[in-house]
Amino acid sequence: MECTMLLLAGGKSSRMGVNKALLKIGEEVNISRVASELKKVSENILVITNTSEDYRFLHLPLIPDLHKDRGPLGGLHAGMSYSKTELQFLTACDMPFVSAEAINEIISYYEPGLDAIIPEINGRLQPLFAVYHKRCLPVLTDCLVKQELKMRIFLEKISVKIIKETDFELYHKNPKRFQRLFFNMNTREDYQEAGHINQTEF
Numbered sequence: 770m771e772c773t774m775l776l777l778a779g780g781k782s783s784r785m786g787v788n789k790a791l792l793k794i795g796e797e798v799n800i801s802r803v804a805s806e807l808k809k810v811s812e813n814i815l816v817i818t819n820t821s822e823d824y825r826f827l828h829l830p831l832i833p834d835l836h837k838d839r840g841p842l843g844g845l846h847a848g849m850s851y852s853k854t855e856l857q858f859l860t861a862c863d864m865p866f867v868s869a870e871a872i873n874e875i876i877s878y879y880e881p882g883l884d885a886i887i888p889e890i891n892g893r894l895q896p897l898f899a900v901y902h903k904r905c906l907p908v909l910t911d912c913l914v915k916q917e918l919k920m921r922i923f924l925e926k927i928s929v930k931i932i933k934e935t936d937f938e939l940y941h942k943n944p945k946r947f948q949r950l951f952f953n954m955n956t957r958e959d960y961q962e963a964g965h966i967n968q969t970e971f
C-alpha cells in the first residue's frame with residue numbers, strides 16, 4: 770500500500786540548545802541521514818517544519834505546521850493534511866539511526882481498519898517512528914483544537930496495533946543494531962553518545 774513519509778523537523782531543540790536537525794554525526798547532517806533512508810522507501814516525502822530554518826538543501830517538499838506550537842502532534846497533523854495517500858509513516862529528524870528496512874517492516878504489519886501501527890521498544894511506545902492512517906485526522910484535529918498535545922491522549926482515541934521488539938524479524942537478525950534504530954537525540958549527552966554509537970559496529 771502506498772505510504773507517504775513524513776519527516777518532522779520543527780520544534781525548539783531547547784534541551785539541545787542548537788538545532789538538532791543540523792548536527793553532524795560522522796560526515797553527515799542528522800536530517801540528511803534520515804531523509805536518505807526515507808528515500809529508499811518512497812519518493813513521496815514531506816518535511817514538516819514550524820521554524821525558519823532553511824531545509825532547501827534536502828531537495829524535498831517543505832510544508833509548514835497548520836496549527837502553531839503544537840509540538841510533534843502539530844507536525845503529524847500538517848503532514849496528514851497535505852499527504853495524498855491514506856497511509857503515512859512518521860519519523861523525526863532527531864532519530865539519526867533509522868533504517869529503510871525497519872520502516873518497510875513496520876509498514877508491512879498494516880492491516881485494513883487499523884489507525885496506527887506503533888513499535889514498543891523496551892516497554893516504551895515509539896509514536897514518532899510509526900504508521901498512521903489518514904482516518905485519524907479528525908481525531909487529531911480535535912486534540913489540537915482542545916490543546917490536548919500529549920501523544921498518549923491522541924493514541925487512546927484511535928485503534929493502535931502495537932508491535933513489540935521481539936515481534937520484529939529485524940530484531941532477531943541483530944538485536945543490538947535493532948535497538949539502535951530507536952535512538953533519539955535530545956541533549957548534549959545524547960549527541961555525544963550518538964557519535965560513539967556511529968563508530969560502533971553491531
Ligand SMILES: Nc1nc2c(ncn2[C@@H]2O[C@H](COP(=O)(O)OP(=O)(O)OP(=O)(O)O)[C@@H](O)[C@H]2O)c(=O)[nH]1
Pocket residue numbers: 777778779780781782783784785817818819834837838839840841843844845860861862863897955
Ligand atoms: N513540525 C513540527 N515538528 C516538531 C514540533 N515540535 C517538535 N517537532 C519535531 O518532533 C520531534 C520530537 O521533538 P521533541 O524532542 O519532542 O521536541 P523539540 O522541540 O524538538 O525539542 P525540545 O525543545 O528539547 O523538547 C523532532 O523531530 C522535532 O523536530 C512542531 O511544533 N512542529
